[in-house]
Amino acid sequence: MKSAAPALDLQLDRTLALPMYLQICQRFKTAIEQGNLRAGDRVPAVRALATELNLARGTVEMAYRILTDEGYLQVRGAAGTVVSPELPPPASLQPATVLPGPARAVNVDHDGKPPKPLQMGLPALDAFPRKVWNRLVAHRLRGSEPARLAYPDPAGYARLRERIATYLGVSRGVNCRPEQVFITTGLRNTLEMTLSSLATAGDGFWFEDPGYIFARMFLQHAALDMVPVPVDEHGLMVDAGKQLRPHARFAMVTPSHQSPLGVTLSLERRMALLEWAGQNGSWIIEDDYDSEFRYQGRPLPALKSLDRNDRVIYSGTFSKSMFPGLRLAYVVAPVSAVASFQAASSNLNAGCPYLFQAAIADFIADGHFSRHLKKMRLLYAERRALTSRVFQEVLGDRIRFDLQPGGLHILAKLAAHEDDVRLAEQIRSAGLAMHPLSRWYLNAAPQPGLLLGFANVPDEKEATRLALKVRQALA
Ligand SMILES: Cc1ncc(COP(=O)(O)O)c(C=O)c1O
Numbered sequence: 001m002k003s004a005a006p007a008l009d010l011q012l013d014r015t016l017a018l019p020m021y022l023q024i025c026q027r028f029k030t031a032i033e034q035g036n037l038r039a040g041d042r043v044p045a046v047r048a049l050a051t052e053l054n055l056a057r058g059t060v061e062m063a064y065r066i067l068t069d070e071g072y073l074q075v076r077g078a079a080g081t082v083v084s085p086e087l088p089p090p091a092s093l094q095p096a097t098v099l100p101g102p103a104r105a106v107n108v109d110h111d112g113k114p115p116k117p118l119q120m121g122l123p124a125l126d127a128f129p130r131k132v133w134n135r136l137v138a139h140r141l142r143g144s145e146p147a148r149l150a151y152p153d154p155a156g157y158a159r160l161r162e163r164i165a166t167y168l169g170v171s172r173g174v175n176c177r178p179e180q181v182f183i184t185t186g187l188r189n190t191l192e193m194t195l196s197s198l199a200t201a202g203d204g205f206w207f208e209d210p211g212y213i214f215a216r217m218f219l220q221h222a223a224l225d226m227v228p229v230p231v232d233e234h235g236l237m238v239d240a241g242k243q244l245r246p247h248a249r250f251a252m253v254t255p256s257h258q259s260p261l262g263v264t265l266s267l268e269r270r271m272a273l274l275e276w277a278g279q280n281g282s283w284i285i286e287d288d289y290d291s292e293f294r295y296q297g298r299p300l301p302a303l304k305s306l307d308r309n310d311r312v313i314y315s316g317t318f319s320k321s322m323f324p325g326l327r328l329a330y331v332v333a334p335v336s337a338v339a340s341f342q343a344a345s346s347n348l349n350a351g352c353p354y355l356f357q358a359a360i361a362d363f364i365a366d367g368h369f370s371r372h373l374k375k376m377r378l379l380y381a382e383r384r385a386l387t388s389r390v391f392q393e394v395l396g397d398r399i400r401f402d403l404q405p406g407g408l409h410i411l412a413k414l415a416a417h418e419d420d421v422r423l424a425e426q427i428r429s430a431g432l433a434m435h436p437l438s439r440w441y442l443n444a445a446p447q448p449g450l451l452l453g454f455a456n457v458p459d460e461k462e463a464t465r466l467a468l469k470v471r472q473a474l475a
Pocket of ligand 1: 287
């Protein structure tokens with residue numbers, strides 16, 4: 001006969017309004033759903049559990065009666081009480097799947113059409129060193145041997161993985177081996193690989209509220225229990241997350257430049273998040289998408305650089321540091337999860353095309369990457385200052401910029417009574433793309449605002465033309 005599963009966590013919270021017997025029921029159900037208690041496992045005797053939890057026997061008896069009536073437990077007289085053998089295997093023992101869901105239209109402009117002015121999320125497309133890039137790609141193309149026409153390594157091109165590991169060590173304070181670096185086709189592929197490696201269906205998943213709309217849409221179609229966690233001026237409110245779902249298996253954060261508010265996760269919150277993950281065995285997904293661009297002080301080290309317990313999955317991308325049409329990004333797997341990522345990488349997409357990976361490796365090795373980033377930092381600082389100044393002058397009291405130290409977009413806050421969705425639609429009808437902030441919220445009370453990308457606003461003349469168009473659209 002099986003004995004009671006050791007992984008049963010019955011820590012009860014006496015400060016909650018929920019009665020103790022219901023808390024016990026809930027804990028048993030969670031343990032069963034998570035597969036910690038399985039069909040046929042014997043549960044502790046009433047008297048033993050009451051003593052352990054310092055509760056009256058009647059309280060535990062009541063909980064067991066409810067669980068028996070609901071079919072979770074079976075009483076077997078002298079043989080004790082067991083988890084019902086008739087229970088179907090828990091969903092959590094099946095790997096998390098990405099369920100096909102109905103496509104929902106979100107105006108975020110990733111549609112293959114030429115970008116609109118002010119579109120968020122784009123680096124300066126006019127300033128990318130295309131000549132150098134074309135030369136490097138052509139060189140690789142000319143020199144490619146027949147062997148390169150075979151299947152690529154699904155984990156990524158080895159030289160690129162090495163370059164990324166070195167870059168992350170030097171620039172982001174992330175110590176990792178090339179074997180931990182996996183090349184993906186972007187954030188969603190990174191999430192797919194992460195979930196496929198580490199998640200089981202029904203896992204609690206803290207998600208910033210407001211948070212990155214594309215990640216949210218992807219995750220909402222995965223079999224996860226999404227937990228929106230509010231964000232304030234110090235970033236993700238870790239304490240709120242702990243109250244909402246203390247045992248969530250994942251937390252996803254944008255610590256360097258919160259998407260969309262732009263705030264930085266404070267050191268105190270970073271430490272609290274890491275401590276929570278360490279104690280709980282949870283995973284933190286650090287989405288470090290545009291941290292290369294910071295206009296005050298030096299770029300902050302990544303959260304991963306503080307990760308002493310191997311809990312952080314680091315996600316980076318070439319979409320901002322180079323250009324998004326590449327569709328190449330990377331994820332650093334925790335040391336303990338490298339084998340799972342390795343398996344997931346070959347199960348999911350059999351790798352990314354060799355040619356561009358090799359050309360990026362050359363771009364980095366020849367020093368173009370760091371030169372480009374350095375130039376872009378200066379250019380973006382100028383374009384950001386210019387755009388915010390001109391828009392403020394032209395739009396006056398209607399908007400208030402909340403300028404944060406980094407990133408490629410800025411937030412124009414609106415008065416509380418303004419309907420940002422309607423205004424964004426009017427702006428869109430005028431051929432420009434600003435995004436309504438309220439759409440990025442899940443549960444938290446939405447603040448009205450307009451998000452705009454400044455990286456492709458080349459000069460004062462164009463900034464003025466765009467600002468006047470916006471003013472006209474808002475009139
Ligand atoms: C918050 C956030 N994370 C990640 C990314 C990068 O996504 P990808 O690598 O798929 O282009 C973006 C791009 O806009 C973003 O805004």
